[in-house]
Amino acid sequence: MSAPETGTDDLADRVAAWIAADPDPASRDELRGLTDDELAQRFSSPLTFGTAGLRGPLQAGPSGMNEAVVLRTTAGLARRLTDRCLGGGTVVVGRDARHGSESFAHAAAEVLAAAGFRVALLPRPLPTPVVAFAVRHLGAVAGVQVTASHNPPRDNGYKVYVDGGAQLISPADREIEAAIAQAGPANAIPRTPVDPAGEDLVERYLDRVAALPHGTDRGIRIALTALHGVGGATAVAALRRAGFSDIHTVAGQFDPDPDFPTVAFPNPEEPGATDALLALAERVGADVAIALDPDADRCAVGIPEPHGWRMLTGDETGALLGDHVLAVAPAGSLVATTVVSSRLLEALAAARGARYVQTLTGFKHLVRAGNGLVYAYEEALGHCVDPDAVRDKDGISAAVLVCDLAAGLMARDRSLADLLDDHAVEFGVHATGQVSRRFDRIEERAAVMDAVRRRPPSTLAGMAVESEDLAVRRDRLRTDAVVLGGARAGESVRMVLRPSGTEPKLKAYMEAVVPVADRAALAGARARAERLLAELRTAVPWE
Numbered sequence: 054m055s056a057p058e059t060g061t062d063d064l065a066d067r068v069a070a071w072i073a074a075d076p077d078p079a080s081r082d083e084l085r086g087l088t089d090d091e092l093a094q095r096f097s098s099p100l101t102f103g104t105a106g107l108r109g110p111l112q113a114g115p116s117g118m119n120e121a122v123v124l125r126t127t128a129g130l131a132r133r134l135t136d137r138c139l140g141g142g143t144v145v146v147g148r149d150a151r152h153g154s155e156s157f158a159h160a161a162a163e164v165l166a167a168a169g170f171r172v173a174l175l176p177r178p179l180p181t182p183v184v185a186f187a188v189r190h191l192g193a194v195a196g197v198q199v200t201a202s203h204n205p206p207r208d209n210g211y212k213v214y215v216d217g218g219a220q221l222i223s224p225a226d227r228e229i230e231a232a233i234a235q236a237g238p239a240n241a242i243p244r245t246p247v248d249p250a251g252e253d254l255v256e257r258y259l260d261r262v263a264a265l266p267h268g269t270d271r272g273i274r275i276a277l278t279a280l281h282g283v284g285g286a287t288a289v290a291a292l293r294r295a296g297f298s299d300i301h302t303v304a305g306q307f308d309p310d311p312d313f314p315t316v317a318f319p320n321p322e323e324p325g326a327t328d329a330l331l332a333l334a335e336r337v338g339a340d341v342a343i344a345l346d347p348d349a350d351r352c353a354v355g356i357p358e359p360h361g362w363r364m365l366t367g368d369e370t371g372a373l374l375g376d377h378v379l380a381v382a383p384a385g386s387l388v389a390t391t392v393v394s395s396r397l398l399e400a401l402a403a404a405r406g407a408r409y410v411q412t413l414t415g416f417k418h419l420v421r422a423g424n425g426l427v428y429a430y431e432e433a434l435g436h437c438v439d440p441d442a443v444r445d446k447d448g449i450s451a452a453v454l455v456c457d458l459a460a461g462l463m464a465r466d467r468s469l470a471d472l473l474d475d476h477a478v479e480f481g482v483h484a485t486g487q488v489s490r491r492f493d494r495i496e497e498r499a500a501v502m503d504a505v506r507r508r509p510p511s512t513l514a515g516m517a518v519e520s521e522d523l524a525v526r527r528d529r530l531r532t533d534a535v536v537l538g539g540a541r542a543g544e545s546v547r548m549v550l551r552p553s554g555t556e557p558k559l560k561a562y563m564e565a566v567v568p569v570a571d572r573a574a575l576a577g578a579r580a581r582a583e584r585l586l587a588e589l590r591t592a593v594p595w596e
Contacts (some may be wrong), residue, residue, distance in 0.1 A: 059563075060589070061292060064092060064093055066398065068084060070083050071084070071096075071114065071115065071121070071130065071343075072085065073238075073378075074121065074238035074239045074241070075120075075121045075239060076120055076239055076240045077113075077119060077120045077121065078115035079113075080099065080119050080120065081113070082113060082116075083112070083113040083538070084113045094116070095112070095113070095115070095116050095117065096114060096115060096116070098115075098116060099115040099116060099233070100116060100117070100122060101226075101230060102213075102221055102226035102227075102229065102230065103416045103554045104414065104553075104554025105143050106209035106212035106213055106220070106221065107122075107211040107212075108201050108202075108204060108208055108209070108211075108222060109208060109209070110207050111153055111207055111208065114157065115594070116249055117493070118153065118157070118201075118208070118209040118210065120156060120160055120239070120563070121239035122239075123157045123160045123161055123199075123211060124160055124164055124236075124239045124242045124244075125233050125239055126161075126211055126229075126233055127160070127161040127164040127165060127197070127242075128164055128168075128233070128236040128237075128242045128504060129229045129230070129231075129232035129234075129236050130165075130197070130213060130229055131164060131168035132167075132168075132232040132236070133225070133228050133229045133232050134194055134195055135169075136232075139194040139195075140168070140169055141169050141170065141171070142171065142193065142194035142195075142209075143170065143171040143172070143173055143191050143193040143194060144165045144170045144173070144193055144195045144196065144197065144242065145172075145173045145175070145184050145187040145188050145191065145193050145195075145196040145197070145214075146158055146161050146165070146172060146174045146175065146184075146196070146199075146247075147174075147175040147179055147184035147187075147198045148175070148178055148199040148200065149151050149178050149180075149181070149199065149200040149282065149309075149347060149348045150178040150283050150309035150311055150582075151197075151199075151200065151201060151206070151311045152158070152209065152311045152349075153209050154200070154209060154230075154311075155178075157199045157382045158174065158199045159174070159247070160244070160249040161197050161199065161211075162174040163244035163245055163246060163477065164242055165197075166245040167242075167243035167244050167245040170194075172247050173187060173191060173193070173250050173254065174247050174248070174249045174250055175187070175247075175249065175250060175254065175255075176249040176250055176251060176252060176255075178283045179283055179287065180282075180284045180287050180345075180348055180349035180350065180448070181198045181200055181202070181348040181349065181350040182213065182281055182350055182443050182445060182447035182448070182449060182450070183256070183258050183287070184196045184197075184212075184214065185198075185214055185218050185443045185444060185445040185447070186218070186254075186257075186258045186261065186442055186443045186447075187254045187258070188214045188217070188218040188440060189217055189218035189443070189444065190257055190258075190442070191254075195213065195214060195215050196213070196214035196218065197211065197212070197213055197214075197552050198211075198212040198214075198348070199211060199212075200212055200347075200348040202346060202347060202351075203280075203320035203321075203322075203346040203347055203350045203351065203459070204319075204556075205313075205318060206311060206312050206313050206319075214444075214445070215233070217551060218232055218445070219416075219417060219421060219444045220415070220417035220420075220445060221417060222418070222421065224341045235396075241472065249491065258287075259287070259290055259294050259468065260294070261439070261442050261450075262291045262294070262439075262447075262450045262453055263291060263294035263295040263296075263453070264453065265295070265409060265439055265450055265457070265496075266295055266296075266376070266453060266456075266457035266460040267380065267381050267457060267461070268460065269296075270460040270461050270463070271296045271298070271460055272460060272463060272464065273297070273299065273341060273456060273459050273460045273463055273586055274299040274301065274337060274339045274340050275292065275297060275299060275300045275301065275332045275339060275340070275341055275342075275343060276301050276302075276303075276334035276337060276341070276342040276355075277289070277300060277301070277302050277303070277330070277342070277345075277452075278302065278303040278306045278327070278329060278330040278333075278343075278345070279302070279303075279306060279307050279309075279343050279345050279347075279349070280313070280319045280320075280326065280344060280345060280346060280347055281306050281308070281309060281310040281312075281313045281314070281315070281316070281347060282323065282345060282347030282348060282349060283309050283347065283348060284345040284348070284349025284449060285307045285309075285345075286344075287449055288345060288349065288448075288449050288452055289302065291449050291450075291452075291453055292452070292453060294454065295456075295457070297453075297456055297460075301333060301337045302333075303329045303330055303333050305329065306329060306330075310551075311345070316550075319344065319346065319347045320344075320346060321344040321346055321351065321353035321364070321431065321434060322367075326344070327344045327353065327355060327364055328515075329386040330342050330343075330344050330355060331355055331363075331364070334355060334357070334359075334362055335362055337409065339357075339461060339517065340357070340459060340468075341354065341355070341356060341455065341456060341459045342354065342355030342362065342364075343355075343455065343456075344364070345448045345449070345452070346434070346448065348352070349447075350435065350446045350448050351433070351434040351435050351446060351448045352370070352434060352436060352449075352452050352455070353365070353367075353370075353434050354373075354455050354469075356368045356468070356469045357468075358453065358469055358470055361485075365469075365473075365574075366432065366485055366486075367394070367430065367431065367432040367433055367434045367435070368394055368395035368432050368483065369473060370430075370434070370436065370451075371390060371394065371395070371397075371431075371432070371436065371438075371539070372398060372473075372476055372483075373455070373458060373469060373472060373473070373476075373524075374430065374436055374438060374451060374454060374455065375388050375401055375402070375428050375430065376401055376405070376472075376476070377454060377457075377458045378428040378438060378454070379401075379402070379405045379407050379427070381425045382407070382428075382540055383425075384406045384410060385406065385407065385425065385517060386407050386408065386426075386427040387407065387408045387409070387410060387422060387424070387426045387427065388402050388407055388408070388409055388410075388428045388429065389409070389410045389412055389419050389422035389423075389426060389429040390412075390430050390431060391410065391411065391412055391413060391415075391418070391419065391431045391432070392411055392412070392413060392414065392523070392532075392536070392549060393414055393431070393534075393549045393551065393560075393562040394430070394431055394432040394485075394562075395432065395483045395562065395564055396547070396566070397476065397480055397483040398430070399411070399482065400480045400481075401476070404479070404480070408423075408425070410422040410423055411530070412529070412530075413530060413532050414532075414551070414554065415431075416429070416431070416435060416437060416444075416446050416580075418529075419431065419437065420437060420440055420444040420445065426440045427440065428440075431446070432487070434448075436451035436554040438450050438451050438454050440565070458472075474572070474575060477569055477575055477578070478520065478571065478572055478575060479570050481566050481567055481568045481569055481578070482565075482566065482567045482568075482569060482578045482579050482581075482582040483565075483566050483582075484564065484566075484567075484577075484579070484583055484585070484586050485562070485563065485564045485565075485586075486563045486590065487560060487563065488560075488561050488563075488593055489553070489558045489559065489560040489561070490559050490595050491556070492557055492558070492559060493557070495557070498557070498558075499552075501559055501595055502533065502550065502552065504594065505550055506522055506524075506535060509535070509537060510553070510592060510594075512539065513537060513538075513539050513546050513588070513589060513592055514539070514546045514585045514588040514589055514592070515541070515588070516540060516541045516545075516546055517539055517541075518537050519537075519538055519539065520535060520536065520537050520538075521536045522535050523536065532551070533551060533552055534549055534550060534551035535551075536548075536549050537549075537550070542583075543567075543568045544562070544566060544567050544568075544585070545565070545566045546563070546565050546585055546588075547563065547565075547566075548561055548562065548563050548564075548589055548592070548593075549562040550562075550594070559595065561593045561594075563586055563589040565583075565585035565586050566582070567581045567582040567585070
């Protein structure tokens with residue numbers, strides 16, 4: 054059987070060959086029950102590596118996540134590692150608790166073992182950062198985590214770590230895809246049974262995270278939700294090991310549940326996803342609220358304010374954690390964020406004697422920002438607070454450091470909100486927001502981007518616009534995105550338009566910066582920044 058993505062013209066022959074080689078009887082039956090149009094869609098193109106690995110719907114055929122795709126993907130990964138003279142090394146394999154994750158993780162482990170690799174198969178569903186940590190801790194040649202992170206319940210995915218625990222980056226992703234195309238029939242790929250490892254790697258991860266806090270104050274009450282994912286038990290264990298004992302969890306969202314029954318989308322960014330968390334925080338009188346996404350690589354933070362609880366933006370948390378990390382980092386340390394994130398970290402780094410780098414979206418770029426990296430974040434709630442141990446975003450270590458910061462402030466009769474005010478007075482109000490639109494067809498999304506490139510707006514929020522098409526750059530910031538910006542009388546606005554790398558969305562990232570004369574002027578400056586953001590929202594090209 055030739056691989057379906059090699060370009061065979063006869064759809065019926067490709068489908069028949071795939072069915073004959075699919076080791077899963079349920080998948081074979083699923084394909085036999087589809088119409089010709091449905092089959093044409095399933096076989097139009099295979100899954101490819103995007104911003105965070107492979108992700109797709111749980112369905113039979115080369116365009117979905119299923120056992121055959123996992124087997125062939127792992128064979129391609131093994132071939133690429135062997136070609137790079139890394140054969141025989143250790144590969145870490147982990148999984149979340151989504152539908153299919155257990156069988157996919159075992160299939161991946163068995164293919165790698167048969168290909169001659171030592172396989173560390175993690176013992177149970179665990180957060181993605183544990184895999185990233187284990188790759189680096191063991192000196193492994195690669196890691197695989199079966200997860201779709203915060204995607205809807207119908208999805209799953211396959212995330213690959215290389216280069217000392219960093220996510221795939223080109224050309225490695227394209228090389229693996231080329232090897233997958235040559236992998237042959239799924240049922241002919243050799244497999245060797247693998248016994249799961251013990252808990253030692255989890256214990257070493259917890260020890261590392263517990264050692265991150267800078268202070269010794271622990272007198273805060275924490276509310277936490279795992280959003281039905283795999284981070285709950287590990288996060289509570291990490292917080293307790295770090296010395297925090299007053300922890301309250303959202304019981305109905307604590308245990309892993311692949312159907313995510315209490316949330317429309319299991320993503321802390323989505324409206325309503327943290328309602329139960331904030332209600333718990335209010336009820337128990339918490340000092341800080343923590344929401345993890347389902348694979349616990351993202352951390353959202355909620356704080357109490359005079360008029361109730363609210364969730365911080367990723368940019369707000371990014372500035373808080375960046376300042377906290379830099380407080381103990383050597384002079385000249387490096388911090389990084391992305392082209393779609395706030396510009397506040399750049400100003401903060403300059404004031405703290407640190408270096409700053411801007412990268413493309415995704416932690417595969419952020420963790421490669423340069424030598425001396427001590428902190429990186431992206432506005433989508435991802436924070437890397439310990440790059441030496443975890444070269445990826447890690448919601449659990451971020452949560453521990455947030456609580457460390459909050460506890461230290463509380464001991465001085467201050468709060469996270471007070472520190473946000475300090476940043477605004479020192480650097481100006483940096484108000485950020487995001488809007489997105491889902492598209493049924495990629496062509497529609499591309500048409501919007503093309504229209505912006507050909508006819509960028511002349512003004513934004515009354516300010517003359519300068520536009521930059523990042524697609525024509527010749528450096529590491531080249532990507533499918535357009536940056537629009539304007540400034541007037543000390544104020545500035547910015548909008549970045551780009552397609553999502555993980556979902557069929559077009560996103561607009563907005564920022565308004567308003568200077569603050571003194572603390573008495575803070576409320577007025579914040580109100581002005583919000584008015585500017587509202588004007589930016591009306592200027593989004595699909596609104």
